[in-house]
Amino acid sequence: MQTNRTMEILVGGFLLIGLVALFFLAMNVSNLSRGVAGEAYRVTARFDNVGSLTERAKVTIAGVRIGRVERIEYDSKTFEAVVTLALDNRYNALPDDTFAKIYTAGLLGEQYVGLEPGGGESNLKEGDEIAFTQSALVLEEMIGQFLFSKAEEKSDDVF
Amino acid sequence: MLNRIAELGAAGLGVLQGLGRGLLLLPAILAGTLAMLARPRLLIRQLYSVGVMTLIIIAVSGTFVGMVLSLQGHYILSQFSAEEALGVMVAASLVRELGPVVTALLFAGRAGSALTAEIGLMKATEQLSGLEMMAVNPIHRVLTPRFWAGFISLPLLAAVFSALGVLGGWFVGVGLLGVDDGAYWTQMTYKIDFQGDILNGVIKSVVFGFVCTWIALYQGYDATPTSEGVGQATTRTVVQSSLVVLGLDFILTALMFGE
Numbered sequence: 001m002q003t004n005r006t007m008e009i010l011v012g013g014f015l016l017i018g019l020v021a022l023f024f025l026a027m028n029v030s031n032l033s034r035g036v037a038g039e040a041y042r043v044t045a046r047f048d049n050v051g052s053l054t055e056r057a058k059v060t061i062a063g064v065r066i067g068r069v070e071r072i073e074y075d076s077k078t079f080e081a082v083v084t085l086a087l088d089n090r091y092n093a094l095p096d097d098t099f100a101k102i103y104t105a106g107l108l109g110e111q112y113v114g115l116e117p118g119g120g121e122s123n124l125k126e127g128d129e130i131a132f133t134q135s136a137l138v139l140e141e142m143i144g145q146f147l148f149s150k151a152e153e154k155s156d157d158v159f
Numbered sequence: 160m161l162n163r164i165a166e167l168g169a170a171g172l173g174v175l176q177g178l179g180r181g182l183l184l185l186p187a188i189l190a191g192t193l194a195m196l197a198r199p200r201l202l203i204r205q206l207y208s209v210g211v212m213t214l215i216i217i218a219v220s221g222t223f224v225g226m227v228l229s230l231q232g233h234y235i236l237s238q239f240s241a242e243e244a245l246g247v248m249v250a251a252s253l254v255r256e257l258g259p260v261v262t263a264l265l266f267a268g269r270a271g272s273a274l275t276a277e278i279g280l281m282k283a284t285e286q287l288s289g290l291e292m293m294a295v296n297p298i299h300r301v302l303t304p305r306f307w308a309g310f311i312s313l314p315l316l317a318a319v320f321s322a323l324g325v326l327g328g329w330f331v332g333v334g335l336l337g338v339d340d341g342a343y344w345t346q347m348t349y350k351i352d353f354q355g356d357i358l359n360g361v362i363k364s365v366v367f368g369f370v371c372t373w374i375a376l377y378q379g380y381d382a383t384p385t386s387e388g389v390g391q392a393t394t395r396t397v398v399q400s401s402l403v404v405l406g407l408d409f410i411l412t413a414l415m416f417g418e
Contacts, residue, residue, distance in 0.1 A: 004200075007203065007204065007207045008203060010207060010211045011203050011206045011207050011210070011211060013211075014206065014207075014210050014211045014214055014312075014315070015206075015210075015315065017214070017315075017319060018210075018312075018314075018315025018316065018318055018319055019315070019318075020322075021315070021318035021319040021321070021322035021323075022315070022318040022361070024322045025254065025318060025321055025322055025325075025357050026353060026357060028344070028348070029250050029254065029321075029322075029325055029347055029348065029351050029357070030348065030351045030352060030353040030356060030357045031348055031349065031350075031351060031352055031353060056352070058349070065349075
């Protein structure tokens, strides 16, 4: 009887340890503890070029993460990318002339959306569109422009 | 010449017959579930020998795998001065791949082989026939609790493996190599998705638990009832489980993470 009891306690302990490990993985390792999906509001923004922005990329304001990119679609009428941003409901006081810009984290890091608040009277609401946007910097384009301007300088010297 | 072809044909038919017997064994095992639930003590005894006894090796391996991952990852990441990504690297490789796969391999070696040897020996010493003589279904009485014990244990063991691996990686990365504590955890929680990474890892380990236990039980039940036959069956369990786990892992990874 005593051995049975020890065995039951050990099995119970094993199940408990397994469940605690699962809980630890869910809460401390994954993004479950910082979910914004439920209590979020969505706004859209149109960009000429989103670069390598991906879904689930972060959305920051003043460097603080306040949401994530939910969907990226292509509008075949205006030839623009339509990006849906899911923003945390706690930060629902963004002016309606907020500026959205695609940044790169570090030199080769991933891309994310940075918001810069404007000075408008009313606030962005669910379904609104951010009017002022700036596209991602594409490295090839920058290098191309740089080479082009260099070439121009050279040709100025000649004549 | 014709004899050679006949041998090949016999070998092929033997493999097919084995697969068929294994497939037929599964519904017979599952049919005993209700009867087992009426006597939960049978399941608890098997959870003890399959789960609790495997816990130590899983815990130790998980910790050391996490520590080694952290050492190697730090060496590579520091060349790009991206040490902050260490937590993501350790956690992603553990939760997605190493946790389920290494746990399943260790499980096949530690628990699967023991299951096969035990059942094979019961068959060789005619204990299974004895049960049948007493009108007790040996599949329901012996195999079903062992099957459920393996099925329940493996996902929990894999979770323990991954969790301890993350902690082991934290100990080496943050404690010994001087990676920032906050960066280790926050980068990890930013990048590891609950559904995409953790749940898929759990699904993997559930599949592996199912397959590993099934192979072990079938090999034991189907073993030639001699001491040599039981030995061969035990070897087959470990070899087949390992191969099936690695093959299935590739397929599951392609389905889950491939785009």
